[in-house]
Amino acid sequence: MVSCESPGILVLTELVDNGLLTTRTRLLVGLAQYLTAGLHGELIALVTGNGAAKAAREAASLGVDTVLLADSPSFGTSGTEALAANICEVCAGLRPRLVVAPHTQAAQDFMPMVAFRLGTALVTDCVGITAREDSTLVFTKPIYGGNALAEFVSGSPTTLATVRIGSGREPTECGHAGSIVPVPVREGRYRLEVLESKHDEPSGPVLEEAGVVVAGGRGLGGPEGFDKLRGLADTLGGAVGASRPPCDLGWADPDTQVGITGKIVAPDIYIAVAISGSSQHLTGMSDSGTVVALNNDPDACIFNAADYGVVADWQQVLPAFSRKVRELLGS
Amino acid sequence: MHNGLNMIVCVKQVPDPEGPPTSYRVDEEARTVTFQGIPPVVSPFDENALELALGLAGVHGGTVTLMSLGSRFSPAVMLKALATGADDLVLVEMNGDTAPDSFATARLLAAAISRRGGFDLVLAGIQASDTNAGQVGPGIAELLGIPVIPRACHADVTDGRLVVKHAVPGGHETVGVPLRELPVVLTVGFEAGELRYPHLAAIKAAKEKPQARWDASDVAGMSPPGNLLEIVGLRAPKRERRCLLIEGDTPEEQGESLAVRLREDGVL
Ligand SMILES: Cc1cc2nc3c(=O)[nH]c(=O)nc-3n(C[C@H](O)[C@H](O)[C@H](O)COP(=O)(O)OP(=O)(O)OC[C@H]3O[C@@H](n4cnc5c(N)ncnc54)[C@H](O)[C@@H]3O)c2cc1C
Numbered sequence: 001m002v003s004c005e006s007p008g009i010l011v012l013t014e015l016v017d018n019g020l021l022t023t024r025t026r027l028l029v030g031l032a033q034y035l036t037a038g039l040h041g042e043l044i045a046l047v048t049g050n051g052a053a054k055a056a057r058e059a060a061s062l063g064v065d066t067v068l069l070a071d072s073p074s075f076g077t078s079g080t081e082a083l084a085a086n087i088c089e090v091c092a093g094l095r096p097r098l099v100v101a102p103h104t105q106a107a108q109d110f111m112p113m114v115a116f117r118l119g120t121a122l123v124t125d126c127v128g129i130t131a132r133e134d135s136t137l138v139f140t141k142p143i144y145g146g147n148a149l150a151e152f153v154s155g156s157p158t159t160l161a162t163v164r165i166g167s168g169r170e171p172t173e174c175g176h177a178g179s180i181v182p183v184p185v186r187e188g189r190y191r192l193e194v195l196e197s198k199h200d201e202p203s204g205p206v207l208e209e210a211g212v213v214v215a216g217g218r219g220l221g222g223p224e225g226f227d228k229l230r231g232l233a234d235t236l237g238g239a240v241g242a243s244r245p246p247c248d249l250g251w252a253d254p255d256t257q258v259g260i261t262g263k264i265v266a267p268d269i270y271i272a273v274a275i276s277g278s279s280q281h282l283t284g285m286s287d288s289g290t291v292v293a294l295n296n297d298p299d300a301c302i303f304n305a306a307d308y309g310v311v312a313d314w315q316q317v318l319p320a321f322s323r324k325v326r327e328l329l330g331s
Numbered sequence: 332m333h334n335g336l337n338m339i340v341c342v343k344q345v346p347d348p349e350g351p352p353t354s355y356r357v358d359e360e361a362r363t364v365t366f367q368g369i370p371p372v373v374s375p376f377d378e379n380a381l382e383l384a385l386g387l388a389g390v391h392g393g394t395v396t397l398m399s400l401g402s403r404f405s406p407a408v409m410l411k412a413l414a415t416g417a418d419d420l421v422l423v424e425m426n427g428d429t430a431p432d433s434f435a436t437a438r439l440l441a442a443a444i445s446r447r448g449g450f451d452l453v454l455a456g457i458q459a460s461d462t463n464a465g466q467v468g469p470g471i472a473e474l475l476g477i478p479v480i481p482r483a484c485h486a487d488v489t490d491g492r493l494v495v496k497h498a499v500p501g502g503h504e505t506v507g508v509p510l511r512e513l514p515v516v517l518t519v520g521f522e523a524g525e526l527r528y529p530h531l532a533a534i535k536a537a538k539e540k541p542q543a544r545w546d547a548s549d550v551a552g553m554s555p556p557g558n559l560l561e562i563v564g565l566r567a568p569k570r571e572r573r574c575l576l577i578e579g580d581t582p583e584e585q586g587e588s589l590a591v592r593l594r595e596d597g598v599l
Contacts, residue, residue, distance in 0.1 A: 080481070081478075104500065105482075105498075105499075105500045106500045108457075108465050108481075109469070109481045109482075112433075112465065112466040112468075112469035112470055112473075113469050113472075113473055113479070115434075115466065115470075116434075116437065116466075116469065116470045116473035116474060117473055120559070121432075121434060121559035121560050122433070122466060123560065124463075124464055124465055124466065125463060125465075138563065138564075140564075141463070142463060142568065143364070143461065143462055143463055144346075144348070144355055144364055144460075144461055144463075145348050145460055145463065146463075146568060147352055147355040147357070147364065147567075147568075148355065148357045148364050148565055148566070148567060148568070149565070149566050149567070149568050150362075150562050150564070150565050151562065151563050151564030151565070152560045152561065152562055152563065153560070153561050153563050154559060154560055154561075155557075155558070155559050155560070155561065156559050190478040192478060192480065192506040192507075192508060193506060193507045193508070194504055194505070194506055195494065195505045195506060195507050196504065196505040197499075197502070197503075197504045197505075198502045198503050198504070199501050199502035200501060200502050236599075244521070247521075248521055254498065254522060255501065255502075260463055261376075261457065261458065261520065261521075268598075269598060269599075278349075278352075279352050279355075279568075280348070282570055283568070286568070286570040290593075290598045291572065292589070292593070293574070301351075301352065303574045303576075304570075304571055304572070304574070305570045305571070305572055306572055306574045307572050307573070307574060307575065308574065308575050308577060308589060308592065308593065308598075309574045309575070309576050309577065310576070310577050310582075310585045310586065310589055311576060312582035312585055312586075313582055316581070316582035316583060316586070317582045317583070317585055317586040317589070318586065319583075319586070320582070320583035320584070320585075320586030320587050321586035321587065321589050321590050322586075323587075324586065324587040324589075324590035324591065325590045325593075325599065327590075328590055328591070328594045328599065329599065
């Protein structure tokens with residue numbers, strides 16, 4: 001068991017396929033670094049994965065005091081159980097004040113397991129964590145599908161949180177590299193027999209990391225509309241997203257859903273095509289840089305949350321818009 | 332051969348989440364959200380969970396028990412859920428005004444589920460549409476010491492196994508659990524399909540189905556769980572932006588002007 005003199009914050013990291021940390025993990029390290037300053041504790045990162053040494057070195061270079069490295073093939077794509085078991089083990093030894101993970105689908109699966117195994121509080125989908133002067137942590141999260149933002153304080157010695165990308169910050173240079181400590185890897189508590197595993201071929205950039213997202217809603221009327229969005233997304237080097245109905249209806253891959261029960265995105269440009277702007281959708285993209293909306297209903301809520309809008313039939317607007325964009329970008 | 336699965340579906344009563352944002356009023360002082368003109372409903376993902384259970388029972392037999400923790404239950408909402416084909420209903424009633432957090436909710440439900448006993452599957456929505464927390468399903472599993480299969484889309488029984496297809500990051504996975512190793516918890520999202528609609532006759536008949544009311548404080552026994560989280564502030568989100576509407580004589584012209592404007596403003 002690893003222990004620590006002055007427990008502070010434990011950051012759980014997420015890796016990309018190339019073995020480096022995801023952008024949202026880096027930004028979460030930055031947030032944790034900022035909070036640690038007020039909590040007078042160590043900043044620790046747990047890097048888990050199969051061949052994760054490179055990511056551990058990256059974490060160490062970001063100003064983390066200690067990087068715990070759990071390198072094992074058991075953290076495959078279905079390694080939720082193994083992850084939960086290992087995080088519990090590390091937490092039991094360190095007793096950190098705060099444990100944070102990027103708000104991903106995986107984290108939504110393993111964080112509740114960890115919280116209930118340890119008997120500690122968990123705040124999911126935080127849009128902000130701040131420290132009061134007396135060092136009490138305040139966690140802000142959307143409730144009622146994003147119709148309200150609630151602030152919570154926790155009564156347990158360790159508190160867990162999953163955090164949205166938009167509330168992270170760039171880590172500051174600290175000039176020294178943290179130490180990397182390998183930790184023993186534990187097996188998960190339960191083992192379910194996997195009969196079949198199907199992973200989608202990623203096409204284009206990862207939705208949550210894309211600089212541009214072109215998203216379509218129910219008003220697209222069918223899967224063909226998404227081919228047109230794909231064309232524009234390719235021109236802009238962006239990813240295609242969707243509101244929930246197209247995912248329900250099988251027009252779009254459920255993995256592309258943006259919103260409170262889908263992906264949380266904060267690209268530089270978000271283009272919403274035939275999306276009405278429900279709060280469940282808006283809460284998943286309202287941190288975007290510039291929001292552009294195409295909708296034929298002038299009263300659609302999306303226009304209140306957009307910087308640029310066109311009130312017209314998307315079928316007529318989009319081809320002309322895409323053509324002009326290609327011309328202007330010279331592609 | 333087995334005689335079908337005994338399933339408990341956790342259902343929460345919530346204000347209709349599809350109501351327009353204007354129907355939600357945030358009272359910052361009282362730290363509460365009040366609703367105008369929107370009816371209570373069963374939280375949508377719990378409906379998906381119920382549909383998955385009814386589908387299993389339809390093919391393989393078994394029983395479906397609805398269990399709901401809360402206060403001020405709407406008889407209409409609960410009857411409608413019963414009428415879709417569930418066998419009975421257990422209401423676990425809370426007194427007092429403080430809503431239980433995820434931790435307390437999972438502990439009370441786990442206690443109520445244990446008291447009920449004799450179950451093979453517990454199903455719950457991936458998250459409730461009011462708290463958006465997503466902890467109760469996996470929480471119940473941990474407290475009962477059984478595995479959870481998150482985001483189930485489809486379930487079947489073949490060759491003495493419960494076979495569940497569920498969403499994992501970046502794809503889907505199918506897992507098998509020998510029936511003798513049950514119970515397990517399934518959390519369910521919209522991929523399991525919309526809840527069937529009850530016939531009018533079924534709604535009338537549902538009144539005759541067994542309904543139990545348990546007091547949450549009885550269920551909790553000696554140690555009623557307190558909340559771990561305290562709400563200290565509440566506010567409405569600010570996401571208003573000033574929208575520049577792009578005009579033009581034709582939609583094509585509007586499309587082109589939009590591109591030009593975005594370029595001029597340095598967005599593209
Ligand atoms: C618990 C819960 C969780 C949810 N989670 C999510 C989530 O994560 N993400 C999400 O997106 N939703 C979510 N929802 C659903 C959400 O409440 C809305 O139902 C959904 O976002 C609406 O999607 P939409 O805007 O595509 O469809 P609609 O509201 O039907 O809007 C379609 C829009 O298209 C426009 N339109 C139609 N035809 C044209 C045309 N020819 N040209 C231009 N415009 C056109 C219409 O004017 C309309 O504004 C959730 C709901 C619940 C209850």
